[in-house]
Amino acid sequence: MIPGVLKYLGKSPDSTDPADLAAVERTLMGIRRYIRNFASGGALEALANGRTCLVFDYSGDVIQAQARAAEAKRNVGVRYIAPKEGAQLAFDMLAIPADAEHKDSALTFINFLLQPDVMAAITNKVRYANAVPASHAMITPALLADTNVFPTPAQMATFFTIGPVPQDAARQRTRMWARFKAGR
Numbered sequence: 001m002i003p004g005v006l007k008y009l010g011k012s013p014d015s016t017d018p019a020d021l022a023a024v025e026r027t028l029m030g031i032r033r034y035i036r037n038f039a040s041g042g043a044l045e046a047l048a049n050g051r052t053c054l055v056f057d058y059s060g061d062v063i064q065a066q067a068r069a070a071e072a073k074r075n076v077g078v079r080y081i082a083p084k085e086g087a088q089l090a091f092d093m094l095a096i097p098a099d100a101e102h103k104d105s106a107l108t109f110i111n112f113l114l115q116p117d118v119m120a121a122i123t124n125k126v127r128y129a130n131a132v133p134a135s136h137a138m139i140t141p142a143l144l145a146d147t148n149v150f151p152t153p154a155q156m157a158t159f160f161t162i163g164p165v166p167q168d169a170a171r172q173r174t175r176m177w178a179r180f181k182a183g184r
Contacts, residue, residue, distance in 0.1 A: 001028075001056065002173050003162045008085050013162050016169035021176065028180045038181055044068070050076040058090065059148055060128035067127060080148045086158030092128070123149075 003013035005024045015021070039046075046052040047065035049072075055062070062080035069076040094113070096106045112118060119130045120138030127143060129150050136144055143149055151159070165173070 002177065003160070004056075004083070004088055007088075007160060008083065010085075013088065013160050014165060016165055016172075018172075021169075021172060025176050025180070028176075032180060032183050047078050048072065048074075048076065050074060059087070060126060063127040063146070063148060082148065082151070082155065082159075084158075086160055089159050089161050 002021075002024055005027050006013045006015050006020060009020070009023055009027065011017075011020045011023070036052075043052070043055040043057045044061045044065045045068075047055060047062065048068035050069070059080045059082065062078065066078040066080070069078045094110050096103055096110075100106055113122070114132055116132055116134035117138055119132040120135040122128075123130050123135065124138075124140050124143060127149060147155060
């Protein structure tokens, strides 16, 4: 959340400048009274069922909630909106530990997942983009055209990844987040 607010404020998402972090805290505290709860899970179901009206969540989770709401025919409208200032990118990865006992089996599984038809089926189900261009021909056309799933180059130019921050700055961010959650 803190890198996103830094980006919103026109700062580097990796900033550790005390003035920048103070601006983040002021911004967060300015919206705190509107927040009912903090949940590390369950936002997808709450959106799909109409129990909540706004969440800060992964695009794919919100898009899954949108599909679930439509399937349930509960007249609940759900949509994902990326911040115009840019959104943080996240990546799912598969890795094999150096000391893995069954490296060949792991590689076989990864190779299976990376087959275009398998990747397309996964994307069609979970509504998250994938990094296998050959799968695009097998992805549902409406999903492939959804710029919330497959952003345009112009959108991608505003997105960002975060880098590591020094341990002291990470502690400051953690304390700030705790104060924000507590409303103090």
